[in-house]
Amino acid sequence: MAGESKLQNKCRGHAEKYRVLVRKVHVEGRKGWPDLLLIFPVTGETVYVEMKNPNLKGTLGKLQAREQDKIRKRGGAAYICDDFSYFCTIIKRHLGK
Secondary structure: OHHHHHHHHHHHHHHOOOOEEEHHHHHHOOOOOOOOEOOOOOOOOOOEEEEEEOOOOOOOOOHHHHHHHHHHHHHOEEEOOOOOOHHHHHHHHHHHH
């Protein structure tokens, strides 16, 4: 878990450099909800990111996969991230850079 936490903190710091509002999300009674909610400046676009331990190359659990699917089916942006450079790509994509 330490690897995931370390990656998550690094990613949060990177996003905040671009004024992206980052929140760790715990939804009561809703297991499998993505770890991070990103809200982008100017557009207010929301992006959901499930963080995974980069050292273990974690896989999605059933509930996590179901939540990702529900978000995407409604037109939402949902990602699974276990790599800092991939997180940077997510930020660039949604900032339009």
